[in-house]
Amino acid sequence: MTIDARIPVYQLNDIVCGYEGKPVLRVESLSLYDDGPVAFVGHNGSGKSTLLNLLAFLLPPISGELMFQGATAGESGRGSLDATMLLQDPYLLRRSVFENVAYGLKARGMKDVRSRVVEALEMVGLSPDFARRLWYQLSGGEARRVALASRLALRTKVLLLDEPTANVDEESAQLIAQVILDARRMWGALPLIATHDLQWLDSVTQRRIFMRRGRIERQPA
Amino acid sequence: MKGCVILNFLSEGFLQGFDLLFSGDEEVWSAVFETLKLSSLSMLVSLLIGIPAGFALGHFSFPGRRAVRLLVDTLLSIPTVVVGLFVYAFISNRGPLGSFELLFTTSGMAIGQTILALPIIMALTASAVENTDRRLRFTLLTLGARGRRLLLSTLWEARHQILLAAVTAYGRVTAEVGVSMMLGGNIKWHTRTITTAITLETGKGNFATGIALGVLLLSLSFVLNWSVSFLRGRSAA
Numbered sequence: 001m002t003i004d005a006r007i008p009v010y011q012l013n014d015i016v017c018g019y020e021g022k023p024v025l026r027v028e029s030l031s032l033y034d035d036g037p038v039a040f041v042g043h044n045g046s047g048k049s050t051l052l053n054l055l056a057f058l059l060p061p062i063s064g065e066l067m068f069q070g071a072t073a074g075e076s077g078r079g080s081l082d083a084t085m086l087l088q089d090p091y092l093l094r095r096s097v098f099e100n101v102a103y104g105l106k107a108r109g110m111k112d113v114r115s116r117v118v119e120a121l122e123m124v125g126l127s128p129d130f131a132r133r134l135w136y137q138l139s140g141g142e143a144r145r146v147a148l149a150s151r152l153a154l155r156t157k158v159l160l161l162d163e164p165t166a167n168v169d170e171e172s173a174q175l176i177a178q179v180i181l182d183a184r185r186m187w188g189a190l191p192l193i194a195t196h197d198l199q200w201l202d203s204v205t206q207r208r209i210f211m212r213r214g215r216i217e218r219q220p221a
Numbered sequence: 222m223k224g225c226v227i228l229n230f231l232s233e234g235f236l237q238g239f240d241l242l243f244s245g246d247e248e249v250w251s252a253v254f255e256t257l258k259l260s261s262l263s264m265l266v267s268l269l270i271g272i273p274a275g276f277a278l279g280h281f282s283f284p285g286r287r288a289v290r291l292l293v294d295t296l297l298s299i300p301t302v303v304v305g306l307f308v309y310a311f312i313s314n315r316g317p318l319g320s321f322e323l324l325f326t327t328s329g330m331a332i333g334q335t336i337l338a339l340p341i342i343m344a345l346t347a348s349a350v351e352n353t354d355r356r357l358r359f360t361l362l363t364l365g366a367r368g369r370r371l372l373l374s375t376l377w378e379a380r381h382q383i384l385l386a387a388v389t390a391y392g393r394v395t396a397e398v399g400v401s402m403m404l405g406g407n408i409k410w411h412t413r414t415i416t417t418a419i420t421l422e423t424g425k426g427n428f429a430t431g432i433a434l435g436v437l438l439l440s441l442s443f444v445l446n447w448s449v450s451f452l453r454g455r456s457a458a
Binding site: 053056057058081084085086087089090091093094103104107108150151154 | 354356357359360362363364365366367370374377378380381
């Protein structure tokens, strides 16, 4: 999609968000422009994952306004296919690696599926031969890479990553950092990352929004 | 002494039974083919109704859902003769469906067996859908699945457990006697199944035929249980 750089990709006004009607996140005002990767930093329970679920259009706000590129999100489904998210504990479909990575492309009716699957696998350091493997033949680290590849293949405007370095080794963490920067460089993705790994974050972005107890504590001016 | 007589009795029965099987005894194989025809028909109808109904029961929230679930779970253990009795009342000449002349036909028996299999398919499909990984929905949504694709993909993720439900239901319908006896009448060359034939032949003292059919039923049971074991391993992976 074409992004108007003068309009924030996301604009949140007086948002209250939670589960089963119980608020766990309150955001008075937040604007996210297409200026490069942004990280949401905070301890466990600070509301990072809830905020990411909201921005991925997985969780509707209890109240308040969520705008995507200047239009109200949700009502017309605006933005829902322009964002994808890697869950903290990714789930692989009970299918082959190829089918996992191709799933979203097929759901969007995209063409040249095979070449995009191969490209996405190569981005995460997996060879095309890997595509034939089945979900239960993968190690935890490989499964996470396949899940990441399935999101990268979509080349969405917004790429949300919830604790992408949780339970991964140093080498994989650096690969994920590189992939995030590649996504920005190759198709202008806006990566939004929830993490508490500040050391790793240094290699990705300095734009950080600090969260605490379900509220934004500090954000870049 | 009595034990020896029984052992001889059974071993002779086994030998004669294998002879009947491998010599292609028409009466034995007629019961086998009737069993396969009947169970295939009842399973086809049960799966066509049971999978969508079970999916709806496990996936959607609607008023009365718990009551429906309780009813389906109760029907899991309904005795076959009770099903036979109720269906008999409906399809006998004096019943509301008497004009269709379904009593003592394969179709009539299939109705009864469908009623036996349907709760199994529905309950196990509902459980399979309810027990899908909680991350599945978010994963499908983040990949762009919507509407029908979202529902079908959820169903596909539960496919191994649903196959397991089908195998379990198939085991129930091939092993039952009550419905086949009451609704089929155990008519030779026509509605006689493996189980009703075993009952009849044993009553007549023809152990060989009974054992031949019993061996076939056991083989079928072995194949089903092996499939269940394989599928359990697959779905746990």
